[in-house]
Amino acid sequence: MPDETRLVVEIPPDMAFAHCLAGVAKTLAERLGMGPRENLRFQLTVEEFCMYLAGVVRDGQPMRIELTGKRHLLNAAFVFAASEVALGALNITACAKPSHDGENPHDLGLLLAGKAADRFFLEHHGHDLFRIVAEVDKAYPTLPPVCPPGISRPPYRLLAEHDPARLTQAAALASGAYPAWQCSGSFRTPEKFADLVACGQVECLVAVDAGGQTAGLVAWRPCSDRAIFFSGPFVFAAGAERADIARLLLDGMLMALARTPYAIMLSFRPTDDLTPGYFEPLGSLQGSAGAGEGQQPVVFRHLREDAGLAVWYSPRIETFLRQSYDRLDMFRDLLPVEEPAVRTRAESLLGATLDRQRDLAELQPFLDGRDMALNLATHVDTIRGKGIGRILYYMDLSRPWEAALAEDLMHAGFVPKLVLPYAGKADKVVWQHERTS
Amino acid sequence: MSGLLDHIPAYVRGFERYVPSRPDAILMRQYGVSRLVRLNNNENALGPPPSAKEAVAAFDPARAAVYPSGDAYDLRHALAARFGKSPEQFLVGNGSCEVIASVIRALCHPGDAIVTADRTFAVYEWVTGFSGLASRLVPLKNLALDPAAMLAAVTGDVRVVFVCNPNNPTGSWWNRATLERFLRSLDGRAMVVLDEAYREFVDDPDFPDGMEIMEKHENVLVFRTFSKMYGLAGLRVGYLCGSLEATDVIRRTHIAYSVNALGQIAAAAALADDAEHVAATRRMVADAKAFLLPEVEKLGLEYICGQGNFLMLRTPVSDTLLYRRLMRRGIMVRTMTGFRFPNWIRVSLAREEAMQAFATALRQALDTK
Numbered sequence: 001m002p003d004e005t006r007l008v009v010e011i012p013p014d015m016a017f018a019h020c021l022a023g024v025a026k027t028l029a030e031r032l033g034m035g036p037r038e039n040l041r042f043q044l045t046v047e048e049f050c051m052y053l054a055g056v057v058r059d060g061q062p063m064r065i066e067l068t069g070k071r072h073l074l075n076a077a078f079v080f081a082a083s084e085v086a087l088g089a090l091n092i093t094a095c096a097k098p099s100h101d102g103e104n105p106h107d108l109g110l111l112l113a114g115k116a117a118d119r120f121f122l123e124h125h126g127h128d129l130f131r132i133v134a135e136v137d138k139a140y141p142t143l144p145p146v147c148p149p150g151i152s153r154p155p156y157r158l159l160a161e162h163d164p165a166r167l168t169q170a171a172a173l174a175s176g177a178y179p180a181w182q183c184s185g186s187f188r189t190p191e192k193f194a195d196l197v198a199c200g201q202v203e204c205l206v207a208v209d210a211g212g213q214t215a216g217l218v219a220w221r222p223c224s225d226r227a228i229f230f231s232g233p234f235v236f237a238a239g240a241e242r243a244d245i246a247r248l249l250l251d252g253m254l255m256a257l258a259r260t261p262y263a264i265m266l267s268f269r270p271t272d273d274l275t276p277g278y279f280e281p282l283g284s285l286q287g288s289a290g291a292g293e294g295q296q297p298v299v300f301r302h303l304r305e306d307a308g309l310a311v312w313y314s315p316r317i318e319t320f321l322r323q324s325y326d327r328l329d330m331f332r333d334l335l336p337v338e339e340p341a342v343r344t345r346a347e348s349l350l351g352a353t354l355d356r357q358r359d360l361a362e363l364q365p366f367l368d369g370r371d372m373a374l375n376l377a378t379h380v381d382t383i384r385g386k387g388i389g390r391i392l393y394y395m396d397l398s399r400p401w402e403a404a405l406a407e408d409l410m411h412a413g414f415v416p417k418l419v420l421p422y423a424g425k426a427d428k429v430v431w432q433h434e435r436t437s
Numbered sequence: 438m439s440g441l442l443d444h445i446p447a448y449v450r451g452f453e454r455y456v457p458s459r460p461d462a463i464l465m466r467q468y469g470v471s472r473l474v475r476l477n478n479n480e481n482a483l484g485p486p487p488s489a490k491e492a493v494a495a496f497d498p499a500r501a502a503v504y505p506s507g508d509a510y511d512l513r514h515a516l517a518a519r520f521g522k523s524p525e526q527f528l529v530g531n532g533s534c535e536v537i538a539s540v541i542r543a544l545c546h547p548g549d550a551i552v553t554a555d556r557t558f559a560v561y562e563w564v565t566g567f568s569g570l571a572s573r574l575v576p577l578k579n580l581a582l583d584p585a586a587m588l589a590a591v592t593g594d595v596r597v598v599f600v601c602n603p604n605n606p607t608g609s610w611w612n613r614a615t616l617e618r619f620l621r622s623l624d625g626r627a628m629v630v631l632d633e634a635y636r637e638f639v640d641d642p643d644f645p646d647g648m649e650i651m652e653k654h655e656n657v658l659v660f661r662t663f664s665k666m667y668g669l670a671g672l673r674v675g676y677l678c679g680s681l682e683a684t685d686v687i688r689r690t691h692i693a694y695s696v697n698a699l700g701q702i703a704a705a706a707a708l709a710d711d712a713e714h715v716a717a718t719r720r721m722v723a724d725a726k727a728f729l730l731p732e733v734e735k736l737g738l739e740y741i742c743g744q745g746n747f748l749m750l751r752t753p754v755s756d757t758l759l760y761r762r763l764m765r766r767g768i769m770v771r772t773m774t775g776f777r778f779p780n781w782i783r784v785s786l787a788r789e790e791a792m793q794a795f796a797t798a799l800r801q802a803l804d805t806k
Contacts, residue, residue, distance in 0.1 A: 254779035255555075259562065261453040277754050278780065302757030304775050307456055308467050329761035331467035 003199050005069045013057035018050035025067055032069035035139055041116040042074045042136040048113035049078055056082045071195035074136045081128050088347030090114040093378045119353055122366040140189035145176025152209035152237040156245050158252045159206045167194040170206050170217040174234040180358050181288055182269040184219060184231045205252045207245050218249040226422035227264040235273045246273040257303055264422045266300045283418030285432055288359035288390050298418055306330055311397035311426050312337045314406035317416050324419045337400040339407050348372040350379055363393045368401050376412035380433055391433035396424035448569045470767040474791045477771040479747045481668035482787035485707055486714035492706035496699050505698035515705040520648050526684050531695040533662045533675030538564045542690035544596045544628055545570050552590045553599035554582050556777045561599040581609035584619040591627050601632045606776055606783045608743020612643040620654045630658045635745040637666035637715055655680045666718055667707045672700035722746045725786035732796040746786045756782050762802035768795050
């Protein structure tokens with residue numbers, strides 16, 4: 001099985017091609033060994049997006065479609081020019097319920113495409129260039145946690161090569177030894193973790209003891225061009241040696257990242273095994289219900305000197321930002337932006353990922369619209385209705401329109417909690433929805 | 438988005454661009470300080486030798502309109518006279534970084550590799566990387582370059598071995614016997630670049646002189662610079678010396694006219710009268726060590742202080758946090774995570790006033806909760 005298969009095609013905005021592309025999507029899914037359910041969902045996603053976009057793409061302009069199959073997912077990207085798009089049907093809150101006048105408020109095809117995919121992203125470049133990416137995940141079996149190895153013996157060392165069986169075991173060990181909020185979601189399906197590493201989506205280091213037993217794991221992945229998120233360190237030994245293993249893993253990770261393009265390391269789920277002094281506190285977030293709702297720390301460190309940055313901000317969070325940057329000794333040029341007097345687009349669009357296991361929903365804005373305040377509130381209600389307690393919202397301060405949404409967020413009950421340096425095109429502010437009794 | 442950038446080589450796309458520090462005025466504004474002591478680049482706090490200062494002061498601004506010597510003719514002759522060699526054995530570059538690039542361009546084919554240490558001057562690895570070639574990085578052993586492991590890394594596709602002697606940033610060095618054994622064992626299988634950027638700071642008689650070594654080993658290229666001991670970092674002049682044959686080959690890939698006129702004049706002048714300057718600089722570095730090391734020991738910090746005008750300190754907090762705290766106090770050091778020394782900083786050894794300012798700021802920065 002190849003690690004990645006990619007097909008790129010340009011088609012005119014003609015619905016007649018949608019079915020052909022669904023066939024291509026089917027073949028790609030089959031070649032990658034996806035199950036029939038993922039295969040059908042991917043076909044549906046591709047066909048419905050093509051059908052919808054054929055109606056909105058600017059006349060005479062082709063659509064570029066990139067279909068990519070990796071070990072762990074199928075990915076369809078649609079690049080097109082359009083003077084205006086109404087993508088409200090892609091909100092997780094959208095449904096086919098007709099409005100009071102009997103009209104369905106959303107394009108049904110787009111609604112189907114949005115529901116068939118596991119997630120999607122949207123980039124808006126310049127005035128009229130869009131890129132929509134939809135992803136369908138491969139289904140993996142959930143494996144039971146693995147018992148930790150017996151007594152481990154020094155010296156400990158890092159493995160230079162990654163064996164899938166070793167990675168699967170390490171992920172299962174972590175899943176068994178640490179609470180869910182500290183673990184990567186893929187640890188619950190350890191074979192997926194091994195596939196993510198094989199594809200280069202995730203990097204990791206595994207420590208072993210003198211006898212070759214798995215003794216520790218640390219994993220990381222990019223969250224932007226300049227920053228990585230890491231999980232761990234996860235240590236599977238007892239006693240005083242835990243600190244040595246953790247330090248071995250962290251030093252290895254830092255050395256691996258030292259001469260990469262990344263400038264910042266961030267973690268929402270540092271373990272208690274983190275070596276003191278290696279990372280700085282960024283702040284904390286309200287914990288999940290399962291974890292006792294305590295405060296969960298968020299940590300970071302630079303990989304090199306911070307040359308400073310310009311960021312947009314709403315005056316509503318000026319004090320929060322200035323205090324955050326001052327506490328971090330981090331220089332930023334703050335550029336004020338006001339809430340727009342007029343919003344031209346009717347429907348806003350939010351991206352949402354939900355993880356019930358970790359009691360976590362994460363929102364990010366893709367398109368502003370006149371209904372943004374209502375859309376945020378509807379998302380909160382929908383997510384709470386699914387039993388998820390922790391709702392985070394990410395605001396990229398590189399985009400003035402995103403920074404200007406502070407007022408809407410506050411109205412919807414969100415509170416700015418911390419700044420993630422370089423986590424987007426610039427820094428991101430993490431907002432958390434405050435639970436009300 | 439599709440476009441021209443889709444077609445750039447993957448090794449360029451994946452390369453981390455180097456971001457130099459911003460000008461002092463901007464940094465002072467950013468960190469809210471009224472002065473900035475730069476201890477991050479191992480510059481010579483005494484500046485250039487008096488003869489070079491005079492040459493710079495005497496430079497007629499009208500000459501700025503005229504191209505410099507395209508191959509640093511006068512400077513090469515001055516170097517030849519100084520070291521008893523042919524001017525054709527010298528190749529002068531816009532700092533030794535340019536000469537590194539010329540060597541790699543001249544000696545490596547696509548698919549070739551270089552060997553160097555994992556924790557050494559970064560530019561060897563950078564130039565190799567953005568040239569689409571492979572770097573075989575050999576871990577340091579006891580904070581020094583490991584000759585046996587480096588020899589073992591020289592496989593058939595390796596064209597150049599970079600040996601930074603003394604090593605930046607550890608200050609460790611190979612003595613005459615170690616270097617000789619290494620070269621004999623290598624037996625001419627690859628070109629060896631002996632980078633002696635900090636050699637003038639070393640006064641141990643057992644330190645090998647590359648200019649002698651290269652007479653016995655044709656595969657040795659010696660790199661030196663006017664940026665460190667000679668205090669001309671702002672004018673960017675570095676050079677290599679090799680056999681006539683090797684230098685001739687490398688010159689073919691070297692950009693002519695890359696070294697400015699003022700730099701060539703100042704460098705030649707610096708050579709003419711450097712004995713007292715070298716001695717004074719060594720005294721300054723020794724005094725700085727004598728002052729700073731007890732201060733560091735009082736703070737309980739681990740340090741590495743070898744040869745060269747710098748030392749490294751292990752920090753109890755992340756090096757990048759300490760950098761920001763020191764910048765708030767007007768002191769600029771080099772964080773070492775990028776050198777693969779996580780949570781270490783490197784500090785230039787400079788005049789007493791700067792060392793006192795650093796020691797005070799370090800105490801305060803580490804006291805900050």
